[in-house]
Amino acid sequence: MIFMSVLLFYPDDQLLATSYSFDYKLRLVLSFVTTILFSAVYEYTRQQNFNTIQELNQKNNYLALHDQLTGLPNRRYLQNYLAREIARAERHHQSLAIMLCDIDKFKRVNDQYGHDCGDRVLIETAQLILHAIRKQDLVARWGGEEFLFVLPETGLAQAEVLGNLVRSKLSQHHFAILPTDEQITMSFGIALLASETTIDEAICQADKALYCAKHRGRDQVVIYDSAMAS
Ligand SMILES: Nc1nc2c(ncn2[C@@H]2O[C@H](COP(=O)(O)OP(=O)(O)OP(=O)(O)O)[C@@H](O)[C@H]2O)c(=O)[nH]1
Structure with missing residues (x-):
């Protein structure tokens, strides 16, 4: 992302033959940043949900195999x-x-x-x-x-x-x-x-x-x- 931004905003004609306006390039970079942020949030919540499901599965398995009153195996x-x-x-x-x-x-x-x-x-x-x-x-x-x-x-x-x-x-x-x-x-x-x-x-x-x-x-x-x- 940083590399992309440097490329985009490096003085014109020195690295890339770009002829886009500063505004356009800024919006492009901001849309990249937003996409990355949303992906990170999505990935984080997906991992959290996965952990919760695993915890619930373990809890269910435990409850199925143990007596609820004494905690002993059933x-x-x-x-x-x-x-x-x-x-x-x-x-x-x-x-x-x-x-x-x-x-x-x-x-x-x-x-x-x-x-x-x-x-x-x-x-x-x-x-x-x-x-x-x-x-x-x-x-x-x-x-x-x-x-x-x-x-x-x-x-x-x-x-x-x-x-x-x-x-x-x-x-x-x-x-x-x-x-x-x-x-x-x-x-x-x-x-x-x-x-x-x-x-x-x-x-x-x-x-x-x-x-x-x-x-x-x-x-x-x-x-x-x-x-x-x-
Ligand atoms: N509080 C409680 N009582 C339970 C539980 N499970 C079974 N009981 C009771 O245990 C008692 C067992 O009684 P019985 O089978 O007549 O046997 P006992 O009175 O121990 O007599 P003996 O075994 O012949 O010495 C019953 O009153 C059941 O209701 C439980 O989880 N909690």
């Missing part, structure tokens, strides 16, 4: 994650434990203190669990007051230790929104994803172990046993 997220983790565990011949846990008598919390209070308990419980697990572990909100742990490179005994750790942390935790004497507990069911077991079967086994933990009086960790199959 079932849909788990499907992709599990497929990857199972393939990795098989490749490296490593064990993968599945742990399902459920807040005990949660309906009573809702009924006695209200749904908002129940929500707060769910959020704090999710945070407490997140602080207890390792970086490579994943915990997802599986249902209402149910959480599912995926524990790579973990055997049954190690998963049981983690279950008991979360269990004791929760039973010692004071929820600010609840009266001081109110104690929240959880029950846990664990199963191992063996080579002959599908992921659905392993989750079903963990669910049976969880059911057994509830049946045995709650606030405990139970490992799946083939006797629970029927």
